[in-house]
Amino acid sequence: MPYRETSQVRERKTARRERLLRAVWELVGERGFEQVRMVDVAARAGLATGTVYRYFGSRGELFAAVFQRATALEVEHVRQALADTSGTAADGVEAALRTFARRAMRAPVLAWSLMAEPVDPRVEQARLVYRRSYARLFQTAIERGIGESVFPPQPAGLSANAVVGALAEALAGPLAPGRDVDHQAGAVQAIALESMIDTVVRFCMQGLTGTMRTVK
Amino acid sequence: MPYRETSQVRERKTARRERLLRAVWELVGERGFEQVRMVDVAARAGLATGTVYRYFGSRGELFAAVFQRATALEVEHVRQALADTSGTAADGVEAALRTFARRAMRAPVLAWSLMAEPVDPRVEQARLVYRRSYARLFQTAIERGIGESVFPPQPAGLSANAVVGALAEALAGPLAPGRDVDHQAGAVQAIALESMIDTVVRFCMQGLTGTMRTVK
DNA sequence: CCAAAAAATGAATGATGATTCATTTGTTTG
DNA sequence: CAAACAAATGAATCATCATTCATTTTTTGG
Numbered sequence: 001m002p003y004r005e006t007s008q009v010r011e012r013k014t015a016r017r018e019r020l021l022r023a024v025w026e027l028v029g030e031r032g033f034e035q036v037r038m039v040d041v042a043a044r045a046g047l048a049t050g051t052v053y054r055y056f057g058s059r060g061e062l063f064a065a066v067f068q069r070a071t072a073l074e075v076e077h078v079r080q081a082l083a084d085t086s087g088t089a090a091d092g093v094e095a096a097l098r099t100f101a102r103r104a105m106r107a108p109v110l111a112w113s114l115m116a117e118p119v120d121p122r123v124e125q126a127r128l129v130y131r132r133s134y135a136r137l138f139q140t141a142i143e144r145g146i147g148e149s150v151f152p153p154q155p156a157g158l159s160a161n162a163v164v165g166a167l168a169e170a171l172a173g174p175l176a177p178g179r180d181v182d183h184q185a186g187a188v189q190a191i192a193l194e195s196m197i198d199t200v201v202r203f204c205m206q207g208l209t210g211t212m213r214t215v216k
Numbered sequence: 217m218p219y220r221e222t223s224q225v226r227e228r229k230t231a232r233r234e235r236l237l238r239a240v241w242e243l244v245g246e247r248g249f250e251q252v253r254m255v256d257v258a259a260r261a262g263l264a265t266g267t268v269y270r271y272f273g274s275r276g277e278l279f280a281a282v283f284q285r286a287t288a289l290e291v292e293h294v295r296q297a298l299a300d301t302s303g304t305a306a307d308g309v310e311a312a313l314r315t316f317a318r319r320a321m322r323a324p325v326l327a328w329s330l331m332a333e334p335v336d337p338r339v340e341q342a343r344l345v346y347r348r349s350y351a352r353l354f355q356t357a358i359e360r361g362i363g364e365s366v367f368p369p370q371p372a373g374l375s376a377n378a379v380v381g382a383l384a385e386a387l388a389g390p391l392a393p394g395r396d397v398d399h400q401a402g403a404v405q406a407i408a409l410e411s412m413i414d415t416v417v418r419f420c421m422q423g424l425t426g427t428m429r430t431v432k
Numbered sequence: 433c434c435a436a437a438a439a440a441t442g443a444a445t446g447a448t449g450a451t452t453c454a455t456t457t458g459t460t461t462g
Numbered sequence: 463c464a465a466a467c468a469a470a471t472g473a474a475t476c477a478t479c480a481t482t483c484a485t486t487t488t489t490t491g492g
Binding site for chain 1: 450452453458460461462
């Protein structure tokens with residue numbers, strides 16, 4: 001009865017699978033999904049091209065796995081920020097926005113890939129879940145804020161999406177790979193990151209809390 | 217001395233060039249740039265594939281031409297809304313936002329293609345100009361608003377970008393092709409378009425005018 | 433109608449990149 | 463070590479399109 005998978009082999013396989021995920025994660029952070037070639041993935045992981053297919057059935061499957069892992073991490077960070085904040089619901093939302101924004105700016109290409117890059121259906125499917133997670137997180141917080149009267153009544157689901165959308169585009173969008181950063185009319189250059197985050201977060205918080213002026 | 221381009225031919229060529237631009241415009245509105253094949257363009261215009269290259273040197277060149285035309289139109293509409301509005305700068309900005317939003321929602325895929333879809337460098341180049349046009353438009357208006365004290369002091373350029381980004385992502389992003397519309401937690405379904413626009417515009421105006429609360 | 437010139441055609445070419453698979457290399461147990 | 467099997471390899475295959483170009487069709491002035 002020669003050969004039966006031993007723990008040594010099993011561990012090596014686990015490690016290689018892990019290295020593949022890591023490789024894709026790195027590459028996506030550098031160029032976005034679209035620009036990541038299977039050959040590059042293999043090279044980065046120190047494997048042959050064909051080997052990749054022993055671990056993941058297809059490009060879409062591999063990328064979806066990476067996507068899922070990356071988004072779960074992001075959502076968890078934001079969830080934590082929300083949970084860890086004492087005070088009004090507004091304080092929680094603000095902390096969450098700040099966390100979201102800071103992480104997005106630290107890894108702009110990844111953020112862009114997760115939020116906005118067009119991806120194949122398998123990955124898009126995972127993105128649906130991702131966005132829902134965020135929306136749910138913020139929606140709940142906003143609803144609590146409305147209950148506490150720190151936010152005026154508003155369609156919480158829509159506001160949540162608006163906020164997520166606003167941050168994603170305002171921060172990640174301009175920094176999408178290959179896009180010239182200086183297109184913000186030079187503003188980005190002058191204003192430091194933190195300050196920029198302040199501005200966008202303030203914009204969002206004001207959007208949520210409002211002056212109650214009835215627009216139109 | 218047989219054959220010299222006559223006005224009949226010249227007009228036919230102009231018409232065909234026009235039909236090509238129109239064809240691409242239609243197709244982009246249906247699927248976005250990425251998904252538009254040269255063969256489809258030719259078919260839609262009623263020409264052979266090779267013929268397209270007698271009018272435009274390359275896919276990038278053709279698409280850039282379409283992009284330029286489409287964006288010029290969009291910017292012009294917004295500019296008009298801004299100019300046609302009497303009252304404070306805030307009124308103008310609101311009218312402009314509303315125009316922008318309404319047009320984006322009427323042609324969501326086109327809007328997404330113009331604002332956010334990854335495109336080849338030639339087109340990206342044109343997009344730079346496009347975003348700058350918008351940013352300049354809004355930035356000027358916001359600066360005027362600050363002067364009139366209807367907006368609190370703020371980095372106008374950044375706010376302008378935030379507003380454009382917020383609208384683009386909040387309205388066009390969710391409606392990107394192939395993305396399931398119902399992902400807005402069902403909100404979109406229930407709320408009519410105009411009402412949705414109201415909400416997003418209010419969000420933006422509140423973000424701009426603010427309650428002056430010092431966020432952190 | 434003819435010759436000259438341009439325009440149009442669409443099948444062939446070429447580039448890119450995911451995926452496959454015949455072959456090689458590595459592991460395990462008797 | 464050898465037999466038995468799995469894992470790894472990477473060059474070949476296949477699919478997708480943009481682009482080209484030899485050939486055909488149109489147009490024009492004589």
